[in-house]
Amino acid sequence: MAGVLTPAMPPTDFHHRLDSRMLGPLGAARLWWSFPSDEEARRDAARVPVTPDAPLPDPAAGMLGVTWLGHASALLWVDGVTVLVDPVLSPGIPGAARRLTPPGRTVEGLPPIDAVLISHDHYDHLDVRTLAALPRTTRILAGLNSGTFFRARGFRDVVELDWWDSAGFAGLSGEVRVEFVPARHWSRRTATDRCHRLWGGWTVTAPDGRSVYHAGDTATGPFLERIAARHRRIEIAALPVGAYAPRDLLREVHMDPAEAVRAAEVLRAPRMVPIHWGTFVLSGEPVLEPLEATRRAWARTRRPREDLWDLPIGGSRTL
Template sequence: MTQQSESTTAEPAPSGDTTAPATAPAPLAPPFPPLAEPRPPGERRVWPRTFHDRLTAPLPGLKALARFAREGSVRPGREGLADIPRLPFAPAPLPRADAGTVAVSWAGHASWVLRIGGLTVLTDPVWSRRILGTPARITPVGIPWESLPPVDAVVISHNHYDHLDAPTLRRLPRDTPVFVPAGLGVWFRRRRFTRVTELDWWEASELGGVRLDFVPAHHWSKRTLTDTCRSLWGGWVLTAPDGRRVYFAGDTGYGHWFSRIGRRYPGIDLALLPIGAYDPRWWLSDVHCDPDEAVRAVLDLGARRMAPMHWGTFVLSAEPVLEPLHRVRAAWAAAGLPRDRLWDLPIGGSRVLPG
């Protein structure tokens, strides 16, 4: 069995209380249990051989695989692909940023350029035109690599190919600080990265006054035929020196972790949440939120704003390519949330958090 961190096991079970909605964030209170002290950057650690005990749903068995082979659809039909030319794509220069700026710019899929506390942080950077086992991207990268400022850090959610892209990472200097899930550090060290920090759920590190907390997700990991769940998966909460918070969920299904993250990190200013790659639901619901669930996650988190991601870049499942955007807008309106708090950016778009 995997040894979970002490703060993970100390977390109380969810209560029946509801998290305050995005329209009225709950007053900030000390988190419980207290946040972990940041661990030293680059610390070498020994991890369990497997993280299977962190799964919140069983991986598909033989019956599910047989059903998928019989009736599953992994691509939209012709009508579902017809809207590709209408996908929102509006590349623009990155906003000016200083040490007091918190800004996000969407490069596509789960790749964001996050400016926080004077740092430039990339999330799950994928600048490649194609990833293994998937057709080429249907929209270009929204931010040219050559237009990026110097990259101060990279955070990785898990090792699936659409989130961990070796050709993109080869473009970075090998002394770039990278923050990764437990068990994934060896992948980076084999590629000669020298500043690799691995974290378990609810653990944190710091860089330049910015706190980076690794938090749970409803997902899994696999990159080869023999490494299923050998490394962990999760999301990241980045906290600026002035206390503003951005939550990057990575790749996740809907479930109890959102309310726990919201209780431990109150006052999340912006949640970057996945809304695509969800159809068929019987196959993908355990590991990918649909748009309605993403809006529910915002309420569970108590987040003030949401920026959708993980859609409109790669065709990974069967829903029509524009459906995630239409559905998340409808779910947001149905929840009675302020329209200006939904940052449904085009690929290449940016927004700056108010101070």
């Protein structure tokens, strides 16, 4: 790995980068009461397409691709480099009921990976049970102030990145760059560590300049234009489309489907992968609504239907 850029003295927290309103107790209670019932959610989840253990792509020179593993978990394939983003493959997470749909792969069924990329520390993106099943030699890339968390769990190869920092990997055609990019979100795992660890998204760029973008978890914002200006050939954008209702409570931390489709246009990404839906009950919208609304929003743009990569859980597509 080459070219890692990391400040020697990161800030102690990142409240200064917070541009979202946090939910207070009343807002959190209202959000919880908005949830569909477990019966409704599981009835709808039975219609979420799942293809567990479907064949995976073979890493190849020049190939870009995505495998959706459920929620925000994904494998990104770029010029022979394979990275695993936000792996949450266990039966459930704190703060939510057991998952509605199975993961696209078990940890044992994962291919060889070059690194795990963690967008932020929320439980639906950073799962200690999944991490515990990974080899401790696994390379971890995460935001500033995250290193202590992973090293305490035995991981020895941990790289902390600020926004716009990157790390290099040996691809089949040259160097593949993995860059940590801004997001409009926040971080917290306990009552005392809000905004302690930096949150963000990821671009993975092939030697020829083409990129795959994984947004992690984010609301919309002007940072998208900055990413587009820096990465002018984003070919595939994996964008969150769920956990958006009630809208007045969540608009500052999560995109809705129409905003996600607009984000793909801002990024000039020809192809979009809807993620962050169909796995956990985290908000008030029905389980299938994010996908249905994304399809409607995409159709209104008159972009080619085949460029909306609405994958089944466990499904893959490549260029």
